[in-house]
Amino acid sequence: MAKRQKTKPNQADRLLVIACGMIAREVLAVKEQLGLDHLDLTCLPAEFHFYPDRIAPAMDKAIEQAKADGYVDIFVGYADCGTGGLLDRVCEKHGVERMAGPHCFAFYQGMDAYAKIADDDMMSFYMTDFLCRQFDAFFMKPLGLDRHPELIKDYFGNYEKLVYLAQTDDPELDKVAEKAAKMLGLAYERRSTGYGDLTEELAQAAAVA
Incomplete structure (x- = not known):
C-alpha cells in the first residue's frame, strides 16, 4: 500500500x-x-x-x-x-x-544517451545514489553477502563492470560505489547523470x- x-x-x-x-x-x-x-x-x-x-x-x-x-x-x-x-x-x-x-537506470542517463550505450552495458551492474546509500540493506544483507562472501561469484560473476550513475556529487557515495566494485571484483566507472x-x-x- x-x-x-x-x-x-x-x-x-x-x-x-x-x-x-x-x-x-x-x-x-x-x-x-x-x-x-x-x-x-x-x-x-x-x-x-x-x-x-x-x-x-x-x-x-x-x-x-x-x-x-x-x-x-x-x-x-x-x-x-x-x-x-x-x-x-x-x-x-x-x-x-x-x-x-x-x-x-535508463531515464537517469537520458533515453537518447542510454540507447547509444545499452548494448555495451549489457554486462554492467548499475548503482545510483539511492543504491549507494542503501547498499547494505539492498544487497549485502538480502543476498547474504555479509555472511557468505563466497556467494559474490554466484550473483555477480556474469558482470564485468560496476557503473555508478551519480545524481549528485557526494564523495561519500563515490567511496561506497568504488568499494562495492572492488568487493564484487568488477571494473569501475562513474557517470555523472544528474x-x-x-x-x-x-x-x-x-x-x-
Missing part, C-alpha cells in the same frame, strides 16, 4: 506523482529545483525493485485511492521496471502517463496539470 502525504485542499488543482521509493529524494529535488509547488508525492515501497510483479497491482490500487482522494492529474514515477508491460496496462486503464524507458529525463518529464507533467 502506498504511503501518502497528508492531502491538501483542492487536490483537483494539484499533480500527484506516484513513484518508486528509490527515486523519492530525486523527485523532491526536481520539485524544489523547478519550483513545482503544486506537485505532491507518494511512493510505493523501494523494495519492489526486487519484486517487479508487485508494482502493477500496487500501482492500480494507489491510483484508485488517489482518485478517491480527489486527484485528477496523476503521473506514474516508474519506467517499466521489469513489469513486462503490466504497468502500461494499469496506466492505460486509468488514463495516466509514466516515465519513458525500461528502468530508472536527474536525466526525470527533470523534463516531471516538468511536462506539471505543465499540463
Whole structure:
C-alpha cells in the first residue's frame, strides 16, 4: 500500500506523482529545483525493485485511492521496471502517463544517451545514489553477502563492470560505489547523470496539470 502525504485542499488543482521509493529524494529535488509547488508525492515501497510483479497491482490500487482522494492529474514515477508491460496496462486503464524507458537506470542517463550505450552495458551492474546509500540493506544483507562472501561469484560473476550513475556529487557515495566494485571484483566507472529525463518529464507533467 502506498504511503501518502497528508492531502491538501483542492487536490483537483494539484499533480500527484506516484513513484518508486528509490527515486523519492530525486523527485523532491526536481520539485524544489523547478519550483513545482503544486506537485505532491507518494511512493510505493523501494523494495519492489526486487519484486517487479508487485508494482502493477500496487500501482492500480494507489491510483484508485488517489482518485478517491480527489486527484485528477496523476503521473506514474516508474519506467517499466521489469513489469513486462503490466504497468502500461494499469496506466492505460486509468488514463495516466509514466516515465519513458525500461528502468530508472535508463531515464537517469537520458533515453537518447542510454540507447547509444545499452548494448555495451549489457554486462554492467548499475548503482545510483539511492543504491549507494542503501547498499547494505539492498544487497549485502538480502543476498547474504555479509555472511557468505563466497556467494559474490554466484550473483555477480556474469558482470564485468560496476557503473555508478551519480545524481549528485557526494564523495561519500563515490567511496561506497568504488568499494562495492572492488568487493564484487568488477571494473569501475562513474557517470555523472544528474536527474536525466526525470527533470523534463516531471516538468511536462506539471505543465499540463
